[in-house]
Amino acid sequence: MRRKIPSTQSLICFEAAARHESYTRAAQELSLTQSAVSRQITALEEFLGIALFRRTRHGVALTPGGADYARQIARQLDTMERDTRDAMARQGQGGSLQLAAVPTFATRWLIPRLPDFAARHPDITVHIETRTRPFLFNDTTFDAAIYAGTAAQTANWAGTQSTVLLNEDVVPVCSPALLAGRKPLSPAAIARMPLLQQSTRPDGWRQWFDAQHVDAPRAHSGPRYELFTMIESAAAHGLGVALMPTLAIQDALARGELVVACERPLRGERSYYLVTPATQDERPAVALFRAWLLEQAGAPAAAPSVRAPQGHGRLPTA
Numbered sequence: 001m002r003r004k005i006p007s008t009q010s011l012i013c014f015e016a017a018a019r020h021e022s023y024t025r026a027a028q029e030l031s032l033t034q035s036a037v038s039r040q041i042t043a044l045e046e047f048l049g050i051a052l053f054r055r056t057r058h059g060v061a062l063t064p065g066g067a068d069y070a071r072q073i074a075r076q077l078d079t080m081e082r083d084t085r086d087a088m089a090r091q092g093q094g095g096s097l098q099l100a101a102v103p104t105f106a107t108r109w110l111i112p113r114l115p116d117f118a119a120r121h122p123d124i125t126v127h128i129e130t131r132t133r134p135f136l137f138n139d140t141t142f143d144a145a146i147y148a149g150t151a152a153q154t155a156n157w158a159g160t161q162s163t164v165l166l167n168e169d170v171v172p173v174c175s176p177a178l179l180a181g182r183k184p185l186s187p188a189a190i191a192r193m194p195l196l197q198q199s200t201r202p203d204g205w206r207q208w209f210d211a212q213h214v215d216a217p218r219a220h221s222g223p224r225y226e227l228f229t230m231i232e233s234a235a236a237h238g239l240g241v242a243l244m245p246t247l248a249i250q251d252a253l254a255r256g257e258l259v260v261a262c263e264r265p266l267r268g269e270r271s272y273y274l275v276t277p278a279t280q281d282e283r284p285a286v287a288l289f290r291a292w293l294l295e296q297a298g299a300p301a302a303a304p305s306v307r308a309p310q311g312h313g314r315l316p317t318a
Helices: 008-020 023-030 034-048 064-090 103-120 151-155 204-211 228-237 250-255 282-296
Strands: 053-056 057-063 093-100 124-130 143-150 158-174 195-198 243-247 266-277
Touching: 008 034, 023 034, 023 057, 023 243, 053 124, 057 064, 064 093, 093 103, 093 266, 093 282, 103 124, 103 228, 103 282, 124 204, 124 282, 143 158, 143 282, 151 250, 151 266, 158 204, 158 282, 195 204, 195 228, 204 266, 228 243, 266 282
Parallel strands: 093 124, 093 143, 195 243
Antiparallel strands: 053 057, 143 266, 158 243, 158 266
């Protein structure tokens, strides 16, 4: 069956003109004449049967339909370019994997281990971008995601299947100077220290103190930071005690920048998951990557759990 797809050249001209909202600047970018760009877009509008631009006193502006089409086309052209570059780089061998990942896990746990994956599968290239919340796989180029969240949050990520990689243990840490030579403190003593808060986990300290059966009126007090890297730096510079995942602080502990302030780790509500689209036709690269991740995490191989069909409604939040 012949595909109903316009010419690639007309799509490239349209994407550039839409991005600049200017035929002239699109022509300059593409090393074409303005009339050539105009002809390509006119042909595309005739093919689609809709107006993509409207004339203004200052040039052209996208119509609502043109703006929507431009978003879709830009994403598809990016995918085509990425796949073309991958094919050129591989010279017909292997494959690639586009991974979304939470930044701390990617930086502190995953990337230091990737040389082992590269040695075992030199024909598979792993690309990593940052994502911290669920998204619709159909709207992206991602093959998989590493997500930190609760079991309920992961279960609400529609149209996906997930595999637990690691549970998250958290422990209080601080600068050695803050302890001033004292031994690790009791939970009650921690409650009197300045507490560093993570804005995405506002109840973290309250949960830790409750598990220690300690009254802590200031459990929600203290400066707030969004990222683990920020809160780790604040703790290392003596601003207070931070509640950090053990997997994120091993290097800082080894370097002596942080010390454990209280030896009472707590199993957090969150775990790290490998999330992939629910499909019967999983790419071999994804299956190999899952098996390798489970081996690195020391977890037994397990079939991923499948979520409900993917819809187009409101996304769950992490």
